[in-house]
Amino acid sequence: MDITSMSIESLQHEMQQKRLTSFELVAAFAKRVAEHDQEGIGVNAVAEWNPDAFAIAAALDGERQRTGVRGPLHGIPILIKDNLDTADHMHTSAGSLALSESYAAEDAEVARRLRAAGAVLLGKTKMTEWANFMAEGMPSGYSSRGGQVKNPYGPGEFDVGGSSSGSGAAIAAGFAVAAIGTETSGSILSPSSENMLVGIKPTVGLVSRYGIIPISHSQDTAGSMAKTVADAALLLQAIAGCDLRDPATGAAGAVPDYRSCLLERGLEGVRLGVPRSGYYEHLGADQLAVMEQAMDDLRRLGAVIVDPIELSAKRENGYEVLLYEFKSALNSYLRKVDARLPVHSLKELIEFNDADKERMLRYGQAILLASEETSGSLTDPAYLNARLRDLRYAREEGIDRALREHSLDALLFPANYGAAIAAKAGYPSVTVPGGKLENGCPFGVTFTSTAFTEAQLIRMAYAYEQGTMHRVAPDLA
Numbered sequence: 001m002d003i004t005s006m007s008i009e010s011l012q013h014e015m016q017q018k019r020l021t022s023f024e025l026v027a028a029f030a031k032r033v034a035e036h037d038q039e040g041i042g043v044n045a046v047a048e049w050n051p052d053a054f055a056i057a058a059a060l061d062g063e064r065q066r067t068g069v070r071g072p073l074h075g076i077p078i079l080i081k082d083n084l085d086t087a088d089h090m091h092t093s094a095g096s097l098a099l100s101e102s103y104a105a106e107d108a109e110v111a112r113r114l115r116a117a118g119a120v121l122l123g124k125t126k127m128t129e130w131a132n133f134m135a136e137g138m139p140s141g142y143s144s145r146g147g148q149v150k151n152p153y154g155p156g157e158f159d160v161g162g163s164s165s166g167s168g169a170a171i172a173a174g175f176a177v178a179a180i181g182t183e184t185s186g187s188i189l190s191p192s193s194e195n196m197l198v199g200i201k202p203t204v205g206l207v208s209r210y211g212i213i214p215i216s217h218s219q220d221t222a223g224s225m226a227k228t229v230a231d232a233a234l235l236l237q238a239i240a241g242c243d244l245r246d247p248a249t250g251a252a253g254a255v256p257d258y259r260s261c262l263l264e265r266g267l268e269g270v271r272l273g274v275p276r277s278g279y280y281e282h283l284g285a286d287q288l289a290v291m292e293q294a295m296d297d298l299r300r301l302g303a304v305i306v307d308p309i310e311l312s313a314k315r316e317n318g319y320e321v322l323l324y325e326f327k328s329a330l331n332s333y334l335r336k337v338d339a340r341l342p343v344h345s346l347k348e349l350i351e352f353n354d355a356d357k358e359r360m361l362r363y364g365q366a367i368l369l370a371s372e373e374t375s376g377s378l379t380d381p382a383y384l385n386a387r388l389r390d391l392r393y394a395r396e397e398g399i400d401r402a403l404r405e406h407s408l409d410a411l412l413f414p415a416n417y418g419a420a421i422a423a424k425a426g427y428p429s430v431t432v433p434g435g436k437l438e439n440g441c442p443f444g445v446t447f448t449s450t451a452f453t454e455a456q457l458i459r460m461a462y463a464y465e466q467g468t469m470h471r472v473a474p475d476l477a
Contacts (some may be wrong), residue, residue, distance in 0.1 A: 004174040022057035022075030045170035047082045047124040072234045074118035079179040082124040084108040085211035094213045095129035095143030098343045108211025109243045117238040125166030132163040135363040141165030152474040158441045161191030168195035178226035184215045186419035188223045193415040193444030196433045198232040204426035208243035214329035216322045229462040233258040256455040266463035268302030273408040275311035286437040294445045301467045311402045320386040327376040394425035410449040430461040433470040
């Protein structure tokens with residue numbers, strides 16, 4: 001059996017029956033990374049391997065025998081994106097050579113929760129530099145520290161999706177059971193769709209952002225990326241919850257049991273809206289065919305498709321809010337890093353990049369410069385007005401109005417085409433493999449709804465996944 005392709009539930013069963021250990025599982029993933037992740041000829045998704053991974057796995061195996069398991073993630077190898085702090089022997093660099101020697105003094109809350117749940121932090125995944133908030137035209141998955149991440153379904157041919165590109169490519173290629181990604185606008189949904197994965201982008205505030213290199217406090221969130229809805233839901237269960245160091249998490253309330261949402265008949269009676277204008281009209285014929293087939297399948301599985309509906313996309317593509325919040329948030333993060341590092345502010349980062357243009361500025365740094373040119377003050381009227389506009393158009397006059405006027409449970413988007421409006425609203429989305437395009441590139445189907453509706457979205461996504469079973473593994477031979 002290929003243990004690197006097995007689900008969390010199956011792996012736990014094998015370990016419970018003493019046919020497999022966490023140590024052996026880590027070894028299997030290490031072998032796969034060694035065979036398929038070389039830069040230049042491989043996927044190039046893993047930024048670094050945790051030197052403690054084998055020791056952690058062995059310790060968890062011993063704990064299993066002595067006192068039992070902590071929960072579903074006990075002994076399960078998980079990769080995390082290289083913008084989450086880990087207080088261990090791994091760096092946290094956001095893909096930049098400017099932070100190539102940065103070691104965090106404290107775990108991000110997400111990392112702390114994973115360790116507490118018994119997960120093995122296998123390593124860090126590569127990412128688009130500064131979470132794709134550095135330059136116009138930078139390819140998804142490129143960074144000065146890590147080079148170019150490749151899509152295992154078509155290396156050099158298909159977009160790998162960004163900025164959680166390494167997390168997407170690594171799980172698709174079988175380098176770990178599941179991974180943590182982060183999203184500001186599309187950075188979980190895009191690589192999940194491009195790599196035939198399930199991606200859960202939670203409501204802002206369900207998962208703590210403490211210890212994550214930021215872009216925007218109003219849009220940033222961490223989420224789960226996995227081969228199945230069940231695995232993604234189990235990973236989300238482990239990382240969700242209140243953290244007093246992140247005020248946004250105070251709105252979430254009690255975290256539901258997402259395992260109870262894994263129902264094969266979970267689409268019966270569900271009303272899904274199809275916002276054609278602005279989201280479907282620019283699809284290619286093969287992309288549209290995937291979505292039309294998805295609608296047929298959803299009807300077959302009991303859903304009511306309301307097609308079309310109107311959804312405001314006004315000002316959706318602007319990112320004034322991010323320019324202001326990035327400067328403020330990054331300066332706050334960088335002032336706390338080790339004094340021996342070369343950058344402690346956005347201004348110093350720009351100067352560092354300018355001093356080594358050949359390595360650092362292959363695609364420029366136009367977005368960094370634009371952010372630095374803002375006042376950096378979150379009392380600036382330009383910022384406050386932009387933030388209020390985003391909330392108005394994305395929430396009150398956008399997603400919430402569409403759901404209310406058509407009595408909908410969720411909206412149905414192609415891939416990450418609806419990522420921006422959900423991001424500005426701070427609302428959740430779940431993407432599921434919808435099939436492949438004519439050229440073989442994966443394409444996802446995405447469910448989006450209002451705040452803290454992850455349980456409902458997981459239920460819909462699971463029923464769709466089980467009723468279609470589109471995912472196939474890439475051929476890495």
